[in-house]
Amino acid sequence: MTYTLILLRHGQSTWNQANLFTGWVDVPLSDIGAQEAHRAGELLASTGILPDVLHTSVLKRAIQTANIALDVADRDWIDVRRSWRLNERHYGALQGKDKAQTLAEYGPEQFKSWRRSFDMPPPPLDDDAKYSQAHDPRYATLGDDLPRTESLKLVIDRMLPYWESDIKPDLASGRRVLVTAHGNSLRALVKHLDGISDGDIADLNIPTGIPLVYELDENFAPVKPGRYLDPDAAAAGAAAVAAQGKK
């Protein structure tokens, strides 16, 4: 008996398209992103890997992606759970900043450290800053859990409790689970599943809009490497994410 877990990074957002650091800012899909979500649904349908339950973040780019993909796969009806714990990494004071300008201003070393170091968060975002979530009603109950910036390590710390408490039980019940989330929250989950080291995770990038399917054993360990349902597009998409800022 194996469990099926499908990971799906949201399609391109308007801020991905504009090359801006996004984090917890709640931006929608671009037209390209909606097309990617559509294609993700086609891949699920054509391979017959149809989810029984959906987990998403509380950010609309993930929610819209899941809705489009599930509609195309004729799975609109499945159970849905959402959690802030699946949100993108909070990008602190970088939220809303242009990636190319940030690279030019601070140099490649600092830029890479902010984007991909394991435990070095960007400077925190002030609560009265334009792109702060401190007054967003959807996070009103978080109290001290509300981040003002996060490293990947901090994402793992807040994401894994949800994996344990909510996602694992759905898998254990024999349901195929779709997790629709974000570049860095999915990097956190893949790091955990694949046992990737703190250093090596810097080189892992997740492309937008391509389902990544894992078969897990009864201990929730992958029985073989996760596979993208469109490997060529996934490789090209991951390379494009890695190169962001350089355009």
Ligand SMILES: O=C(O)[C@@H](CO)OP(=O)(O)O
């Ligand atoms: O801006 C962001 O929130 C993320 C994902 O789009 O960017 P990066 O890949 O640079 O971590």
